[in-house]
Amino acid sequence: MAHTMPYVSLPVSQADVTYEYGPDSARRDGVQPGSIEQFSIDASDQFPGTSRQVWLHRPAGHSPSQESAVMFFNDGWWYLDPAEDVRAGIxxxxxxxxxxxxxxVGVFVDPGVLDVDGVPTKHRNAEYDAFDGRYATFLLEEVLPRVEQRCAVSADPRMRGICGGSSGGNAALTAAWTRPDGIGRVIALNAxxxxxxxxxxFPTLIASEPRKSLRVLLHAAHRDLNWNSADDNWFAENLETAAALARAGYDFRLVTGDGGHSPNHGGVLLPDALRWLWSETS
Incomplete structure (x- = not known):
C-alpha cells in the first residue's frame, strides 16, 4: 500500500527540538482504561539482594484465558506513568x-534496588548495561511466571517483545539477543x-553470528551524547548497530530524530513503533 506523508519542515537547529505527541498518547473519549496490577519481587536468583516493583497492564476487555502477547517495558513505572514522556499504558x-x-499484556519492570548499609541504591546500570543473559533470564524465569499466575500468555518468542530507552535500550536488545528463545521483538530508544x-x-556479533529470528526497531538522536566525537559517540554506535542489522538481512527499522539524549521523541514514536513491531500479527 502506498502512503503519502504530510509535509514536515526540517529544523535548522538540532540543539533544542521537542516533538509534539500524537492522539494515541492521550486519553481518548470512548476508550476505557485498562487495569493495572502492581506486585513486588523482593528476592532474585539472577540479581541477589535486589528488590523491585512490577506493574501488569491489561487493556479493557482482556480475556485472561486467551493466550496473550507480552510486551516488557524496562524502567517500569517511568514508562507507565501517564504524566511522563512515554505514557505506554495510555x-x-x-x-x-x-x-x-x-x-x-504490558509488563512494566522497575530496575532493582539494593540495600547498601541501609541506603537504597539503584542497580539499573549493572542490570541494563551488562552484556550477558542475566536480565533476560530474570524476565523469563522470575517475572513471567508471576504474570502467568494472573493470565495466560503465549509461549512463542515471536509473541513477546521488549522496549527500553537509553541503558534500557541496551537491556532490550541484549535480552532478545541472548534469549531469542524467549523474546523476539525489540524497541530500543536512544540506546x-x-x-x-x-x-x-553488537556490530561485530550481528556481522559474525547466524541471523536470529528477531524484529528490531532502533531510534537514535542526531545530537545524542558525544555526537561529534571519535569516542563514546552514542549516535554513531546506534547507526553502526543499525548498519550491521541491515547488512545481515534483519527485519529491522531505524528512526532518527533531532535533539539530544531525551525520552521525548521516543515517547512520541511509541504508538507507531508498536504498530510496526507487531504489524504482521494484528
Whole structure:
C-alpha cells in the first residue's frame, strides 16, 4: 500500500527540538482504561539482594484465558506513568481499542534496588548495561511466571517483545539477543550502547553470528551524547548497530530524530513503533 506523508519542515537547529505527541498518547473519549496490577519481587536468583516493583497492564476487555502477547517495558513505572514522556499504558489502551495489536499484556519492570548499609541504591546500570543473559533470564524465569499466575500468555518468542530507552535500550536488545528463545521483538530508544562495559558488542556479533529470528526497531538522536566525537559517540554506535542489522538481512527499522539524549521523541514514536513491531500479527 502506498502512503503519502504530510509535509514536515526540517529544523535548522538540532540543539533544542521537542516533538509534539500524537492522539494515541492521550486519553481518548470512548476508550476505557485498562487495569493495572502492581506486585513486588523482593528476592532474585539472577540479581541477589535486589528488590523491585512490577506493574501488569491489561487493556479493557482482556480475556485472561486467551493466550496473550507480552510486551516488557524496562524502567517500569517511568514508562507507565501517564504524566511522563512515554505514557505506554495510555498507548496500549488506545491501540488495543483500535484492534491494532494482538491481545497483549504490558509488563512494566522497575530496575532493582539494593540495600547498601541501609541506603537504597539503584542497580539499573549493572542490570541494563551488562552484556550477558542475566536480565533476560530474570524476565523469563522470575517475572513471567508471576504474570502467568494472573493470565495466560503465549509461549512463542515471536509473541513477546521488549522496549527500553537509553541503558534500557541496551537491556532490550541484549535480552532478545541472548534469549531469542524467549523474546523476539525489540524497541530500543536512544540506546546507550557506547557506555556498555567493554564497548558496543553488537556490530561485530550481528556481522559474525547466524541471523536470529528477531524484529528490531532502533531510534537514535542526531545530537545524542558525544555526537561529534571519535569516542563514546552514542549516535554513531546506534547507526553502526543499525548498519550491521541491515547488512545481515534483519527485519529491522531505524528512526532518527533531532535533539539530544531525551525520552521525548521516543515517547512520541511509541504508538507507531508498536504498530510496526507487531504489524504482521494484528
Amino acid at each position: 498507548v496500549l489502551d488506545n491501540l488495543a481499542a483500535a484492534r491494532e495489536l494482538p491481545q497483549m 546507550s550502547f557506547a557506555q556498555m562495559p567493554g564497548g558496543n558488542p
